[in-house]
Amino acid sequence: MLNNKKIAIFRQTPALLILACFLMSSITLASFSQNASWQQLMDDGTAAYKQQNFKTAQKYFSSAVEQSTTSGNKAQLAKALNDLGLVISAQGNNTEAEKTFKQALAVKVEAFGTNSIELVPTLNNLGKLNCQLSHWGEAEKYYSQALSITEKTNGPNHASVAVCLNNLASTLRQENKLAEAKPLLERALSIVESNFGKDSDAAAVELNNLGKIYEELGNSEEAKKLYAQALNLRQKQNGQNPNEIADDLNKLADLCRKEGKFDEAESLLSKSSKTLEEKNGTNNKNLIIALNNLAMVERELQKYDQAEILYKRSLHITEQTSGINSKGYADCLDNLGDLYLEKQDLSSAKLNYQKSLDIRKKLFGDHNQEITVSLNKLIEVNREQGNYAIAENQGKELITILENSPVKDNTNLTIALTNLALLYREEGKNNEVEPLLKKTIEIAALPNSGTSKEDLANDMNNLARFYREQGNYSQSQEYYQQSIAIRKSIFAADDPRIAASLHNYANLLRRMNNNNEAEKLDREADIIEQKH
Numbered sequence: 165m166l167n168n169k170k171i172a173i174f175r176q177t178p179a180l181l182i183l184a185c186f187l188m189s190s191i192t193l194a195s196f197s198q199n200a201s202w203q204q205l206m207d208d209g210t211a212a213y214k215q216q217n218f219k220t221a222q223k224y225f226s227s228a229v230e231q232s233t234t235s236g237n238k239a240q241l242a243k244a245l246n247d248l249g250l251v252i253s254a255q256g257n258n259t260e261a262e263k264t265f266k267q268a269l270a271v272k273v274e275a276f277g278t279n280s281i282e283l284v285p286t287l288n289n290l291g292k293l294n295c296q297l298s299h300w301g302e303a304e305k306y307y308s309q310a311l312s313i314t315e316k317t318n319g320p321n322h323a324s325v326a327v328c329l330n331n332l333a334s335t336l337r338q339e340n341k342l343a344e345a346k347p348l349l350e351r352a353l354s355i356v357e358s359n360f361g362k363d364s365d366a367a368a369v370e371l372n373n374l375g376k377i378y379e380e381l382g383n384s385e386e387a388k389k390l391y392a393q394a395l396n397l398r399q400k401q402n403g404q405n406p407n408e409i410a411d412d413l414n415k416l417a418d419l420c421r422k423e424g425k426f427d428e429a430e431s432l433l434s435k436s437s438k439t440l441e442e443k444n445g446t447n448n449k450n451l452i453i454a455l456n457n458l459a460m461v462e463r464e465l466q467k468y469d470q471a472e473i474l475y476k477r478s479l480h481i482t483e484q485t486s487g488i489n490s491k492g493y494a495d496c497l498d499n500l501g502d503l504y505l506e507k508q509d510l511s512s513a514k515l516n517y518q519k520s521l522d523i524r525k526k527l528f529g530d531h532n533q534e535i536t537v538s539l540n541k542l543i544e545v546n547r548e549q550g551n552y553a554i555a556e557n558q559g560k561e562l563i564t565i566l567e568n569s570p571v572k573d574n575t576n577l578t579i580a581l582t583n584l585a586l587l588y589r590e591e592g593k594n595n596e597v598e599p600l601l602k603k604t605i606e607i608a609a610l611p612n613s614g615t616s617k618e619d620l621a622n623d624m625n626n627l628a629r630f631y632r633e634q635g636n637y638s639q640s641q642e643y644y645q646q647s648i649a650i651r652k653s654i655f656a657a658d659d660p661r662i663a664a665s666l667h668n669y670a671n672l673l674r675r676m677n678n679n680n681e682a683e684k685l686d687r688e689a690d691i692i693e694q695k696h
Contacts, residue, residue: 202231202240206247213251221251238275242268246286253289256570258297265290281317284310284328291331298572298614300339307332323359326352326366330373340617340654342381349374365405368394372415382656384423391415406443407450410436414457426465433458447485452478452492456499468507475500491527491534494520498538510545517541533569536562536576543583552591559584574614578604582626594634601627618661621650625665632672641676644669660696663689 209224225248232240245268253261269286276282287310294303311328318324329352336345353370360366375390395412398405417432437454444451459474479496486492501516521538528534539562546555563584566577585600605627607613608620628643648665655662666689673682 202228202235202237202244205231206244209247209251213247213254216254218251218254222248222255225251238271242271242275242282242286245271246289249286249289253293258293258570262290262293262297265293279313279316281313284313287313288328288331291335295335295338296571298338298574299612300335300614301612303335304332304339307335321355321358323355326355326359326370329355330370333373333377337377337380342377346374346377346381349377363397363400365398365401365408368397368408368412371397372412375415379419382659384419388416388419391419406439410440410450410454413439414454417457417461421461421464426461429461430458430465433461447481449482449485449492452481452485452496455481456496459499459503463503463506468503471503472500475503489523489526491524494523494527494538497523498541501541505541505545505548508548510549514542514545514549517545531565531568533565533571533573536565536580539565540576540580540583543587547587547590552587555587556584556591559587572614574607574610575616575619578607578615578619578623581607582623585626585630589630597630598627601630617650617654621647621654621665624650625668628672629668632675637672637676640672641669644672658692658695660693663692666692 205224205228209221209228212218212221212224225244228244229241229248232244245264249261249264249268252264265286269283269290272280272283272286287306291303291306291310294300294306307328311325311332314322314324314328329348333345333348333352336342336348349370353367353374356364356366356370371390371394375387375394378384378390379387391412395409395416398409398412413432413436417429417436420426420429420432433454437451437458440448440451440454455474455478459471459478462468462471462474475496479493479500482490482492482496497516497520501513501520504510504513504516517538521535521542524532524535524538539558543555543558543562546552546558559580562580563577566573566580581600581604585597585604588594588596588600601623604623605620608615608623624643624647628640628647631637631640631643644665648662648669651659651662651665666685670682670685670689673679673685
């Protein structure tokens with residue numbers, strides 16, 4: 165069977181601290197007070213922006229741009245353009261936002277020079293925007309420039325440098341440049357400790373950031389130590405930050421879950437939900453996350469009745485805090501549907517997924533990317549029920565939405581293509597399978613695709629397996645070899661995923677009557693598996 169990739173359910177707070185929002189320019193010049201009309205436009209625009217009244221904010225900032233263009237005040241023009249870019253981005257028009265930010269940057273360079281600290285907010289805005297577009301190379305460029313200017317202006321050990329290091333490290337992590345990200349985060353930790361103290365909350369954040377890198381490098385023990393250090397720091401603060409304590413417990417629990425230590429994960433998540441309930445009461449959104457995470461672990465322990473109680477409780481809390489027509493309520497319905505699907509209660513799963521889809525369509529429209537989560541799950545149920553025609557049409561609808569979305573999500577697009585290929589294979593439509601699997605590889609191999617090298621290796625493995633099943637051994641061999649080469653380049657030598665690839669390739673070699681080489685690969689894979 166093809167590797168049926170699915171969208172992850174386990175929800176986590178992003179591990180790396182990056183700038184939480186786009187940055188308003190902070191230019192302060194005496195000339196501002198000389199032009200009250202321009203200043204009033206900027207103040208009114210900022211107020212509307214904070215109230216999320218983006219169309220009104222755009223009118224104010226556009227007027228400020230026109231006025232500063234007429235007056236020839238470059239500093240005012242740069243600030244107005246930067247803040248106009250913010251409201252355009254907030255409305256989802258990333259192309260126009262990028263154009264506006266670049267205009268702001270060009271004006272700032274003209275007004276202040278190439279090494280002025282005034283450039284940094286706009287450079288960071290461009291970096292964040294390119295991250296949203298999965299243009300990691302461009303984001304890296306802007307964040308690197310922001311870091312360089314900040315270091316030169318504020319000194320290498322200033323707290324602002326740590327923020328820049330985190331931004332750059334987060335981008336490198338997305339590019340799977342973990343070895344490059346690690347020293348940046350180690351330096352950020354050192355800066356934060358020297359500025360705020362080793363027992364500060366900021367130090368706990370940096371410990372978590374560094375722990376995430378170690379986790380993704382495959383060093384679970386070091387990651388666990390760093391996460392535990394962060395948790396210990398926050399607990400020393402007498403529970404002043406229950407949300408952060410709960411988040412630290414969630415990180416440790418997720419690591420235990422990935423290691424198969426489900427009982428330990430269950431204990432940590434129980435503490436997380438208890439901490440939140442004691443400190444914040446029953447009706448809070450962080451408790452919903454904790455309950456959902458705990459329910460997932462209960463599922464992995466096959467404690468389905470307990471998982472159902474937890475999911476229904478989170479659904480009830482969401483109804484009280486956000487209402488039954490909210491995105492959060494739809495998320496909870498999906499989680500409950502996942503449980504029923506796992507129990508093979510397909511009718512209950514379908515009912516919850518359909519309710520979720522209806523809510524998402526009501527909130528976002530019929531063709532918005534937000535509906536793809538529930539639509540993907542409905543496809544799975546219809547496939548399980550043998551409703552292939554319905555599942556096929558829904559699969560095509562899903563792919564169309566993802567392909568036409570203004571914000572590209574190539575990871576989920578390749579998942580959708582793979583799942584449709586799997587459906588065609590089950591229907592015996594083998595001629596339809598090959599072009600879909602080839603397309604996943606083409607997308608994953610694109611520069612700045614937003615997918616990982618692991619995704620590319622998985623896609624190649626899927627095509628190799630399909631060719632093997634079709635008796636096209638030479639093509640199968642080519643893609644198995646490429647998949648193994650990629651996995652060996654990104655994973656530790658004893659990673660179980662390499663062992664799985666070696667076994668797959670060995671199965672092909674046996675069909676090609678190359679038993680000696682097949683046995684050699686199986687022995688290599690067995691040695692890896694014995695270490696786990």
